[in-house]
Every structure is written in structure tokens, then in C-alpha cells.
Amino acid sequence: MVAIAREYTIDELMVVTLARQFRSEDIVLNGTVSFIPVAAILLARATHAPGLTWVAGAVGVDAQPEPLIGNTLDPTMWKRCVMYLPQEHMWSYVHRGVLETFCIRGAQIDQYGNINNTVIGDYARPKVRLPGSAGMGDMGSLDKRIFIWTTTHTPRTFVERVDFRSCAGYLDGGDSRERLGLKNGPQLVITNLCVMDFEPQSKRMRLKSVHPGVTVEEVQAQTGFPLIIPKEIPRTEPPTVEEICLLREVIDPHGMRRREFRSASGRE
Amino acid sequence: MVLERKSLVIDERDAASWIRDGMTIAIGGFINSSHPMAIVRQIIRRGVKGLTVVGPASGGLDLDLLIGAGCVRKLVTAYMGGEHYCPVAPMFRAAVERGELEVWECDEGMYYCALRAAAQGLPFTPWKAGIGTSFPEINPDIKVFNDPITGEPLLAIPAIKPDIAIIYAAHADPYGNVQHIGTGFGDRALWRAADRTIVQVERIIPNEEVRKNPLATSLYGVDAIVRAPYGSHPFAAPGYYIEDAEHLREYVAAATTYAKYGDRGPFEAYLRKYVLEPETHADYLQVIGIKRLIALHEY
Incomplete structure (x- = not known):
């Protein structure tokens, strides 16, 4: 019998939920300010997915770092890796099916899982200039399994239509992604309030589970478009005692995962 | 009579004099690591204008400084942030929102x-x-x-062809054979694309040292080598030092005061203190101070 954790926080629940999506045969890379995915990758590797290959910072293959530090792209993070991946090479074999899993957050996410991290407002005269797409623009159109996470579930993040499509999700819904010859796409959206997936036909975002203390009404009110809401919405599966212990004591004892909540509120 | 191979070693002032108004230059590294800052600061001192800058694939506060100093007309990069120091590079954001900087938008x-x-x-x-x-x-x-x-x-x-690529690496011999410590990020791609390449290093090593480990050689046949110890400061240098977090926070605070409130005072003060007033890289290091520098050990 697996012991369920009695008390845990939202950041821990998000890490555990994401970790459970990774499979032992996955190759996963992480980008900038990605404490939740990095913690999830390490947690998956320490529990159900020992064969998972992590490409730290998209640079250090199968790295074995110390506990998380205040930066997810720091050279000290890819200590003891088996290989350094020159960046330009990564983009030369990214089609081969390796690196098939990618985690993305963005300033705006729409009902079809398209993501914007480029500009808010009109491109030519932006209200807010964001840092840019980094690798998400390519990854979105490369048949990858995309996991979206955000620590700011608000109507400002979840918009009906993104101002700029930095990363292709299901485009205009239905079969519009498939028609361009693009496979896979967004699998799951994990936020500080809930977990969502995509309804298979329309490809619209659908509520899957809510975190403890969160109501369905609250999720809908914090989302800038109508979600598909099935009759039964379970609570998000809680972490186990083992997962919480690993996370708190081994993987992230300094609580770096919580920085995403701070930096998110400091945004703009 | 024995003819000697020609040394390619120049100083950062010679290197920056290669850069002229309106050129396309590429700058290597990755967010908070491995930027040729001794040369970048010298470009700003020379007051070069109208550059098209091909940043690293993920550019950082090195490019932000160049933008803030008014050297850049157009920028080619997929990302402009400072990791946890700032989600978006402040002078970049301000320049784009004010319509003062053209971005060649790409992934x-x-x-x-x-x-x-x-x-x-x-x-x-x-x-x-x-x-x-x-x-x-x-x-x-x-x-x-x-x-x-x-x-x-x-x-x-x-195709985007830089006139000159400026790259930071750990070591080179005097003849243009370069060895990075660590990954080298996308630096090889910049070197392959550019007409000419200048590499700024921590140490110049003998040609014999290069031959002991040719697998470590990341670039060869570059056009000039600049020796600048602590030359990536305030950014990290794999194998040598970590980033100077306090300095980066000081920069971000100054740049953000302009980006958010339109007050250029703190940014100008930063520029004067760390870029314009120190005449050489050595003068810059003196402003930073030996205590701070040796505290930035990697392990």
C-alpha cells in the first residue's frame, strides 16, 4: 500500500503531477527558469522512470547535479553529464525522435494550447515586449509531446486567442494541426489551480482535475475562455510520502521550485 | 634563419577597432555565461553605432548593455532574458516598446x-x-x-552572415587554435558563419598544450586572439568562475529603472562607472576589485 502524503503544497503537487507524465524511455530537456520541470524530471528519474534521460539546459546529457540551485541554465547544473550537446547540433537531429518531450510555459496560453512568449498586443507596436520564444517555436512544430505549465492561472494568462503564436499548439482546433502535417502537440496543462487536457475532437482545453481547495467555478472564472467541463471532476491525485520526501530532502531541499511563483508575480 | 609563425594576439582595443558603424557582428555565449565582455565594453567606449547584432541563440544582459548604450540598430536572437535576475532583458524590452530597436524575430x-x-x-x-x-x-x-x-x-x-564573430573561450594558442571548457554553446555555429572571428580567452597556452588534447579544440584558424583574464565578468566562465550575482542585480536594477520609470540616471551611472571611465579591461577589473573577483570561484 502506497502511503499518500497528508500535507503538501501547490508547488509540490505541480512537480509531482508533471513527474508522473514522464516515461522511463523519455528524453527530456529543460529551458530557462524551469524549476518545476527540472524538479519533476529528477523526481521521475528517482521513482518510476529510472531510464529517463535528462538533457540539462539542453546542453548536458544525462547530468547528475547536486540539489537544485537558483538557476536552471547554470553550467554547474550539468555536472557529471555523459556528453555536452553543442546547441547547433541539437537542432540538427531534433527530428530523429530523440528529445520527444518538452515542457513549456508562456505569458499567454489559448484554448487550443497555442503559446505566446513574444509580445503582448500588436507585434509592430507591442504593449509588452516579452523575452522571446527561445526553442518553443521550433519544438511546437516538431511532433513533440508538449507539457504546458504555469504558476499564474489567471484570465491574463489563459486567453481566447494568443497575440502572437510563438509555439504551435492545436492551432485553430479540430484537425488544423494535423492538416499541416504536425503530429503530437500539447498533452496536458498543469497550473497552480488545476490540471487540463485537450478534448480529442475539437482540441479545446478541458478540465481534468482540480487541486485541493479549488472549485470548478473558480477555475472557469480565472480562465479567459469557456473550458470543456465534464460532469465529474476529481481532485488532482495527491503526492505520495515517498515523492514528497525525495523532493524536499534530496532533489530540491532549498525550495527553488517556489521561485517560479515569485518570478511570476514579478513579471511585468 | 628560422621563420616564426605569426602570433595573432592583439588587445581588446585593437579588437574593438575592427568593429565599424553599421556592421553585422555576432556575440557568443549563452544567457549568463561565456560572453566576450572585455571587447563588448570596448565597443561601447568607442561609441560604435548602427550595429546589427547576432546574439547567442539565447541572448542575455551582455546584449542588453550594448542596446542600452545605443550601439544596436537590429538584433537577431530567439530570447532576451537574464534567467532569474529578470524574466526579460530590461533595455531590450524598453527599446522594442519605444520602437527604437528592430528585432529579426526567430526561434x-x-x-x-x-x-x-x-x-x-x-x-x-x-x-x-x-x-x-x-x-x-x-x-x-x-x-x-x-x-x-x-x-x-x-x-x-x-542566410545571416556576420562580418565578425566575437567569441569567448577558456584557452587559445597564439596561432588561433581555441579550446573551450564545457560545451561552447552555439559558438562554433557563429565561427562557421562569420567572415572573421575574434576570440577572447582567459589564458593563452602554448601550441604544444593544444596538441596534447586536439579533441578539446573547438575552433581553429580564427583571426585574432585577445587575452583578458576575468574577461567574461560579470558573467560566468566555465572552468574559471561563476557569475557575479551581486553585480548582475546592480545592472538589472539600473536598467529596470529606465525600462519601468523612464529614468536613465542609474543606467548612465552604471555605464560611466563600469564601461566609459575604465580605459582598459585591467582598469575595469580594478573597479570591480580583487576581493570580489577571487570570491567568484566555480566550486
Whole structure:
């Protein structure tokens, strides 16, 4: 019998939920300010997915770092890796099916899982200039399994239509992604309030589970478009005692995962 | 009589004098690591204007400083942030929102396609990723075309050829053989694409040292070597030192005061203190101080 954790926080629940999506045969890379995915990758590797290959910072293959530090792209993070991946090479074999899993957050996410991290407002005269797409623009159109996470579930993040499509999700819904010859796409959206997936036909975002203390009404009110809401919405599966212990004591004892909540509120 | 090979070693002032108004230059490294800052600061001191800067695929506060100092007309990079120090580079954000900076909008894979086309002497590289995104709609240089063989839609990413690439590495011999410590990020792609390359290093090593470990050689035949110990400061240098967090926070605070409140005072003070007033790289290091520098050990 697996012991369920009695008390845990939202950041821990998000890490555990994401970790459970990774499979032992996955190759996963992480980008900038990605404490939740990095913690999830390490947690998956320490529990159900020992064969998972992590490409730290998209640079250090199968790295074995110390506990998380205040930066997810720091050279000290890819200590003891088996290989350094020159960046330009990564983009030369990214089609081969390796690196098939990618985690993305963005300033705006729409009902079809398209993501914007480029500009808010009109491109030519932006209200807010964001840092840019980094690798998400390519990854979105490369048949990858995309996991979206955000620590700011608000109507400002979840918009009906993104101002700029930095990363292709299901485009205009239905079969519009498939028609361009693009496979896979967004699998799951994990936020500080809930977990969502995509309804298979329309490809619209659908509520899957809510975190403890969160109501369905609250999720809908914090989302800038109508979600598909099935009759039964379970609570998000809680972490186990083992997962919480690993996370708190081994993987992230300094609580770096919580920085995403701070930096998110400091945004703009 | 024995003829000696010609040494390619110059100082950062000579190196910066290669950079002229309106050129396309590339700068290596990655966010908070491995930037040729001794040369970058000297470019600012010289008051170079109208540059097209091909940043690293993920640019950082090195480019932000160049933008804030008014050297840059156009920027080619896929990302401009400072990791946890700032989610978006402040002077970059301010310049774009004020309509003062042109961005060649691309994603990382597209960026490497543009460099690869230049390296191979081709007009463009075909690329599948980015289909379905807004990039081809807003970047007029990126064209959607149909593959003449299968008929499927692809993007044509045009070549971008830097006049000069400026790269930071750990070591080089005097003859232009360069050895990075660690990954080298995308520096090789910049070197392959550019007409000429200047490499700034921590240490110059004898040619015999290079020959002991040719596998470690990341670039050869570069055009000039600049020796500048602590030359990536305030950014990290794999194998030598970590980033100077306190200094980066000082920079971000100064730049953010302008980006958020329109007050250029603190940024100008930063520029004067750390860039304009120190005449050389050595003078800069003196301003930072030996205590701070030796505290930035890597392990």
C-alpha cells in the first residue's frame, strides 16, 4: 500500500503531477527558469522512470547535479553529464525522435494550447515586449509531446486567442494541426489551480482535475475562455510520502521550485 | 634563419577597432555565461553605432548593455532574458516598446538555420519547425514554400552572415587554435558563419598544450586572439568562475529603472562607472576589485 502524503503544497503537487507524465524511455530537456520541470524530471528519474534521460539546459546529457540551485541554465547544473550537446547540433537531429518531450510555459496560453512568449498586443507596436520564444517555436512544430505549465492561472494568462503564436499548439482546433502535417502537440496543462487536457475532437482545453481547495467555478472564472467541463471532476491525485520526501530532502531541499511563483508575480 | 609563425594576439582595443558603424557582428555565449565582455565594453567606449547584432541563440544582459548604450540598430536572437535576475532583458524590452530597436524575430532552430546557410554559402536553409507559428507572418525574410519533392510546406530561412564573430573561450594558442571548457554553446555555429572571428580567452597556452588534447579544440584558424583574464565578468566562465550575482542585480536594477520609470540616471551611472571611465579591461577589473573577483570561484 502506497502511503499518500497528508500535507503538501501547490508547488509540490505541480512537480509531482508533471513527474508522473514522464516515461522511463523519455528524453527530456529543460529551458530557462524551469524549476518545476527540472524538479519533476529528477523526481521521475528517482521513482518510476529510472531510464529517463535528462538533457540539462539542453546542453548536458544525462547530468547528475547536486540539489537544485537558483538557476536552471547554470553550467554547474550539468555536472557529471555523459556528453555536452553543442546547441547547433541539437537542432540538427531534433527530428530523429530523440528529445520527444518538452515542457513549456508562456505569458499567454489559448484554448487550443497555442503559446505566446513574444509580445503582448500588436507585434509592430507591442504593449509588452516579452523575452522571446527561445526553442518553443521550433519544438511546437516538431511532433513533440508538449507539457504546458504555469504558476499564474489567471484570465491574463489563459486567453481566447494568443497575440502572437510563438509555439504551435492545436492551432485553430479540430484537425488544423494535423492538416499541416504536425503530429503530437500539447498533452496536458498543469497550473497552480488545476490540471487540463485537450478534448480529442475539437482540441479545446478541458478540465481534468482540480487541486485541493479549488472549485470548478473558480477555475472557469480565472480562465479567459469557456473550458470543456465534464460532469465529474476529481481532485488532482495527491503526492505520495515517498515523492514528497525525495523532493524536499534530496532533489530540491532549498525550495527553488517556489521561485517560479515569485518570478511570476514579478513579471511585468 | 628560422621563420616564426605569426602570433595573432592583439588587445581588446585593437579588437574593438575592427568593429565599424553599421556592421553585422555576432556575440557568443549563452544567457549568463561565456560572453566576450572585455571587447563588448570596448565597443561601447568607442561609441560604435548602427550595429546589427547576432546574439547567442539565447541572448542575455551582455546584449542588453550594448542596446542600452545605443550601439544596436537590429538584433537577431530567439530570447532576451537574464534567467532569474529578470524574466526579460530590461533595455531590450524598453527599446522594442519605444520602437527604437528592430528585432529579426526567430526561434532557436531558425537562428541556427540562418547561420548554417551562411556557413554553407547557400541562400537559405529549408526548415520544417515553425510551421503554424506567427514567425513567417511577421518576419518578411522568412518565406513559406512547398518542398519541390514532396510538396509539403516548409520555411525558407535566409542566410545571416556576420562580418565578425566575437567569441569567448577558456584557452587559445597564439596561432588561433581555441579550446573551450564545457560545451561552447552555439559558438562554433557563429565561427562557421562569420567572415572573421575574434576570440577572447582567459589564458593563452602554448601550441604544444593544444596538441596534447586536439579533441578539446573547438575552433581553429580564427583571426585574432585577445587575452583578458576575468574577461567574461560579470558573467560566468566555465572552468574559471561563476557569475557575479551581486553585480548582475546592480545592472538589472539600473536598467529596470529606465525600462519601468523612464529614468536613465542609474543606467548612465552604471555605464560611466563600469564601461566609459575604465580605459582598459585591467582598469575595469580594478573597479570591480580583487576581493570580489577571487570570491567568484566555480566550486
